[in-house]
Amino acid sequence: MRPVAIVGAGMIPFGRRDDDNLMDMLAYASLNALDDAGLGDKGVNAVYVANMGAGMLNHQMSVASALVDRLSLQPAAAESIENGPASGGSAIKNGLLAVASGYYDLVLVVGGEKMRDVSGWRATDFVASMTHPTAEYIYGITLPGMAGMFTRLYMQKYGVTREHLVQVAIKNQEMGALNPYAHVESRITHEGIVDSWHSRVNNPPVADPLRLYDVCPVSDGAAAVILAPLDLAKQFKKTPIVIAGFGQATDTHSLQEREDPTDLKAVTLAAQQAFEMAKMKPSDIHVAELHDAFTILEIAESEHVGFFKKGEGAKALEQGKTKFGGQIPINVSGGLKARGHPVGATGVAQVVDIVWQLRHELPKDRQVQNAVNGLTVNFGGFGNNVLSFVLRRGEK
């Protein structure tokens, strides 16, 4: 397999994009990535589109074929990839394999989701449709409900407290407020969401012990990358970012079938594979984007990828190790919590954010100084299908 680099990256601001349909968003993100790479509409061999719910949410299928036409990229090959909230990571992995194999030279990977076309409860039901149909969904489980139970178990086992969750929420909204691509633009304070008795209205329960500010918003958005073999990457205008390693692992569909539901085995395995392939260890990473669809997941994943020992993620958070300027800044973009979580886009958006970090392109208030290596974790289902990427700054 030949090494593969990211030579173009683009995103559109996440949020509620009433004036754009799914194809508009996918096209804008793709064009941003193509422009970033200095490519026109020629030369792309294949297009991989990550999307989870166009059929259910937007009554549209075969989005990859439609996008190729929209961008006039024919006769490029085109595939749509659906793998729940890990669709973005899956699409990058498939694009990566296609380039690494030598079959294609230039691949566009774009992820997008248009979730705000439906009401909040329909969006919640749509996301819940990935749970086990007969063991979970029929009993009314939702992802927030599942995360609430997971959080309670994690609290009991590892001593995580409500205060730790609050710290993640405040940290990520603080960073999101600095990110022009983030859905949530407002900062929150401890007083406003915890201390004041008024917080019972500001931050109401969603799924005990999770409250409103523990949960990511429902967003529209899209992000894209251009992949090329590393030996061609130097021909492009930007510093290439090498995909040094990737991993993917699965776990039981139903959470109750896991020996220890607090053990996110697929996260551990995916990250281990990525580190092994990259010949790196967790301490080599300078910046990470973890899948914080719920605040607890940032803490749990920071342990499962090996940044901290099991049960020590919350302590590291307390000590400021995961904040911007800390030992390992996590979710400097604001994460899913603030940037938003258009499910099909998320895995690609995480990679785009790390690409910008490793190119040292971000404004000072968000740029991790001298960042060379980055990690992403894209978490599908409730940890039943996880992808992880280790990225490394290449040489221009």
Place this chain on the structure above:
Amino acid sequence: MPIDLELESVLRPPEVPMVPYPPKVVTLANGKQMVVREITREDVPRVLEAVRPITTYERDYYDIVASRVYAELLGWYRWRIVNEFVLIAQIDGMLVGLVNSRMLNAKTGMSLHTLTTDRGLRIGSHMFAAKMEHHIEYLKQEEVLIVAESPIGFRRWMIEYGLEPTNIPHELGGALSFRLSKELYFATKDRLVVGDRPVPKELLDKAMEDIIVVDEKTVAQKICGVKGR
């Protein structure tokens, strides 16, 4: 505008005296202090300045709600709507939301509208709660009749309060009314109604000093998002 006082006495409906709403202060999620207080007729022209540009924003039915609020406030200002009250929300003097409502009779309140110009902080929830608080706790009414004109309103009022559907037409002329009874209000009060009294003098003085109206561009950004999203 010249007024024929004799005719005006016929056109102008008699009003029932209403006890004032005592101001309160609410701490928002971003830590800012929001003063909620009742305004007088004399304040209406200033508030209309803030409402006028919003009548053109389609997003989330702001155009319908703002247009109706404009007419209802003007109607109150010109003595054509009876027993109306208007509560506003201010942060550092700046207007960020308002609610209006009226007494249909001594027993029943008729909720009119809730309009916020700063979003994502549950200001609408706080303001709707203040409106219900005024009807039930200060005006001592037995029930309030409510409709929603946007999906957000439906989620906030009908779902969060568990309002009771009725067959009673609402005077806004759309869907049938939902009811917040006194019992339901007190059953939900702990969860949904907050605020501290008295408001610290400095905060109240700042709010009373002027109703600051932000420029149209800023309001558009607040309602439609910084990047129009």
